[in-house]
Amino acid sequence: MAGSELLSDKAIRAAIKDAETSGKARKVSDGAGLVLDVRPTGVGWWRLRYWLAGKERMLSLGTYPDTSLSQARARRDEARRQVAAGTDPSELRKADKAAQAQVAKVEALEEAGLPPEGSFEAVARDWLSTVHAGKVSEGHHTRTRLRLEQDVFPWIGRRPLAEVDAPELLAVLRRVEARGAIETAHRVKDACGQVFRYGIATGACARDPAADLRDALRPVQARHHAALTEPAEVAKLMRAAADYAGQAVTRAALLLSPLLLLRPGELRHLEWAWIDLEAGMLTVPGALMKRTKADKVDGPPHLVPLARQAVALLAELQAITGEGRFVFPALTSRLRCMSENTVRSALRRLGYGNDEMTAHGFRAMARTMLAERLDVAPEVVEAQLAHAVPDALGRAYNRTQYVEQRKAMMQTWADYLDRLRLGADVVPINGRAA
Incomplete structure (x- = not known):
């Protein structure tokens, strides 16, 4: 490019002085598209005019004197080589700036302990x-x-x-x-x-x-909560629970587990404010139930009809814990409910291992025996166990339906457990001996 270079540092200083004196900007060319746009402020802008795909374009190459004449010429020559190769130096510069900004952003996120965007x-x-x-x-x-x-x-x-x-x-x-x-x-x-x-x-x-x-992982082996479902074994369990010699609150929780059919977490969080002994009804807020978040907030409460036996046990327990919030308070503080392992530990104390009977197993026991021994309709049992049904409309109905049927079922179930405990030869509706 030497043959087309027209400027010198002396010429540039003269142009700057002229612009400062006249107060007007002026442009001086160095050839091959390189121009210095001199401002009255004493600063000049290096610009390169070039053509790509038949269109005129402009590229800034820095300011004078920060960017010297020799530096501006080197940048001009590099840009012209890019143009000759079919590359737009303006777009290339934008891409470089974007890449640098992205690197800086990633480094900033890393420094702050945050993951990169899109990761x-x-x-x-x-x-x-x-x-x-x-x-x-x-x-x-x-x-x-x-x-x-x-x-x-x-x-x-x-x-x-x-x-x-x-x-x-x-x-x-x-x-x-x-x-x-x-x-x-x-x-x-x-x-x-x-x-x-x-x-x-x-x-x-x-x-x-x-x-x-989908089929790449080892299959999960189905596990069910251990539960007793044979009448003779259930009879022994009921007698052992009735004879439990531990804490009175623990004994009540053990005896009420098969009568309320709640999940262990729901049982231990019960509050006295939810129980109407006169009406024989326990109303568990939806927020405590095993539901979706939306149903916890907007869903109806879960109703638990109380059999006479449950009312009697709760009345006895009320004399012990009724002044507090929780039906089953912790042994160390009435401000908290009992431990999640309380009923399980009581079963262990009675000699039942995890592979024989669990706190959750009372629900499985009832589900099986109510259907097989007492001929209760499955939908009534499912409603009492608060099991979700496939469709949203069904869920809405099942939480309010069958209340009268469930009242009868819960009393029949409590009476059945009593007869088993007392050793009676129970004959269900279908005529099969228990």
Whole structure:
């Protein structure tokens, strides 16, 4: 370019002085498209005029004197080589700036301990707070978050969501399987699938690789809560519970478990304000029940008709704990409900291991025996157990239907347990001996 170079530092200083004196900007050319736009402020702007695809374009190359004449010429020559190769130097500069900004952003996030944008962890945390937290209970949300934090983020958290494929995700899940947590591995896969589907909706990825792993994990072995369902064994249990020699509150919880048919967590959180002994009805707020978050907030309460035996036990217990909030307070403080292991420990004390009978097993016991021994309609039993039914309309009906049928069922069930405890030869409606 030497032959076309017209400027010198002396000429540039003269042009700047002239602009300062006249108060008017002026342009001086160095040839090959390089121009210095001199301002009255004493600063000049280096600009390169070039043509690409038949269109005139302009590129800034810096300011004088910060960018010297020789530097401006070097930048001009590089830009002209890019143009000759069919590359637009303006677009290339924009891309470089964007890349630098992205690197700076990633470094800032890393310094703050945050995942890069578009990474598995970033999208997963967005899904957790935006979608998951609004759909499930706080406990469920916490468990999902901890599973992702412990079993997924350390391995693929920083990876771009769109780049994670099925084999890579499977390797993550295999680590969970390797420690024997088969059910957890399936739950982690399900959570990852929801993250990918959220990523598809938000444009962070194009597909869900978790869907390709449907048959890749070891199957979960179905586990049921241990429960007694043979009349002779249930009779022995009822007699043992009646003779329980431990704390009075624990004995009451043990005896009421088969009469109320609540889940252990629901039973131990019971409050006296929910019980109407005169009406023979326990009204459990929807927020305490095992439901979706929306149903916990908006769903109706769960009604538990109280058999005469349940009313009698509660009346006795009211004399002991009735001045407090909880029906079954903790032994150490009436400000808290009893421990989740209280009924289980009482069963252990009576000689029943986890493989024989559990606190949750009272519900399975009732579900089986009410249907098989007392011929109670399954939908009535399911309504009392507060089991969800497939469709939303059915759920709405089942929580308010069958109240009268359930009243009769709960009394029949309590009477049946009494007769078993007393050793009677119970003959159900269908005529089969118990």
